[in-house]
Amino acid sequence: MSRLRLIALVLACAPVAQAEIAPEQIGTTTMATPTETWLMVRDAVGAAYVFDAASGDMHGLLSISRFTPALQPHPNKPELYAAESYYTRTVRGERTDVVTVYDLPTLSAKAEIEVPNKLAALPFRQYIALLDDERHLLVFNLTPAHSVSVVDIIDRRFVTEISTPGCALVMPTAGRGFLQICGDGRLQLIRLDASGQESKRARSQPFFRIEDDPVADRPVPAGDGWLLTSYAGQVFQASVDGEEVRVSGPWSMLTAADETGNWRPGGSQFLGYHAGLNLLFALMNDEGGYSHDSPGSEIWVFDAVAQRRIGRIALEQPAAYLHVSQNDAPLVAITGEDRQLHVYDALSLRHVRTIPEAGTAPGLLQGVLR
């Protein structure tokens, strides 16, 4: 075939080929139903990236205020709640604090509730919590006086502000209650009535001395109670029995050799707990005293029932944030300054995958479901 005839044939076929391809339509997808291995990676610039640690796939992104400390999932509704702070001119102008209700399938805001302009701004998981009545959401305030805003997420209204001098965080317990850690070395229990007003306040016996070995402000839920650790690696288990706040322990994360080696728990989110298996995971460093904010060079795994270490993982890159999924085959996800999400099998302690580019500055890690 001559070149001319070939060109003519191609040209003649071109319209036919075009007609055989259906034109594509632009659209927007919705997010699939999350599972226990899905997690949100809090990015410092006002976003939360949604990944599945089991596949490495990204499923979407939530735009939130850059002051938002953490997100609170609903256990039975496809909704997330975020305490947010906005200025009309980004860094200046009028400030408005709100609790925003985010729709999970579309990762979009669908309602907002104004709250006092007092929310605590840094990324602490226990700066927001939903009580077990699934109606009252708590937002921790820091001005730097301590208080808690109560929000009704059913009627979508601000209910009240509860002053909690000297006590911080919100850790839900059964019976429409929550615990706080106090500077006097005790835990505080506050219960609300059905309308969201304070109905009961009590404190535990003192169990630590802030001058000697402070309990860190990064507790994790552990079954029907909470697990707390001190700067020096003492582990306490807190629970509520009736109106009594009970604290058991402590037991130490450190052997004598670990103490000599200057090992300490540390990082911005150094602790994770698998409630079904009673396994405690902690980022650890060997920098000694006051290294509670330093990233960990290893993950240590503890049997919380036997109260002893059962494994350790040496990390290639230091990590400051750790999260444990709650499924039967749990995954441990960590991140740090390398901006990547590293996923480990929590039972074999083997590295499973690395998810690159987990945000501009990845931080706090949370499950999408809890």
Place this chain on the structure above:
Amino acid sequence: MKLEDLFAWFDRTAQHASRSVAQQSARRSFIGRLGSVLVGASVLPLLPVARAASGTARQVSEIGDPQSCEYWRYCALGGTLCTCCGGSTTECPPGAEPSPISWVGTCHNPLDDKDYLISYNDCCGKAVCARCFCHNAERDLPVYNPAKANDILWCFGTESRAYHCTVAVVLGEAKA
């Protein structure tokens, strides 16, 4: 805190607040409104500065690079250094507003071998200056004890909570 935290929410600092603003009624009324023991604890250490400013107090002799996280004043600083952002150890960069309240650390001055109370004030109202990130946690306490906690966005009592950088102001000698 790591760089990630910076970008968005971190805040710390402001000093000449403790020297000049300390005598202004606006600040006092703000603190009065707070009426908190904890806030009181964070503010009390500012008093030696007022005395120093009015008297014949000596200047602290220092050694080191104020743009380095290793600088002796920064032993409990968490944030970015204003000295790297157009400010100084005691002055916010242009246009940033010093937070009138702060957290307080105790740092050892290697030159005269004495301990000093250091006020870490955040400079606020501008985008974060993401230079010279520094996080030291010597004697840092959890957020239930805010006067000595550096994991707090300290832009309180300012027009905006937006964090820019942190200064480190010598309040006085820490005497046992």
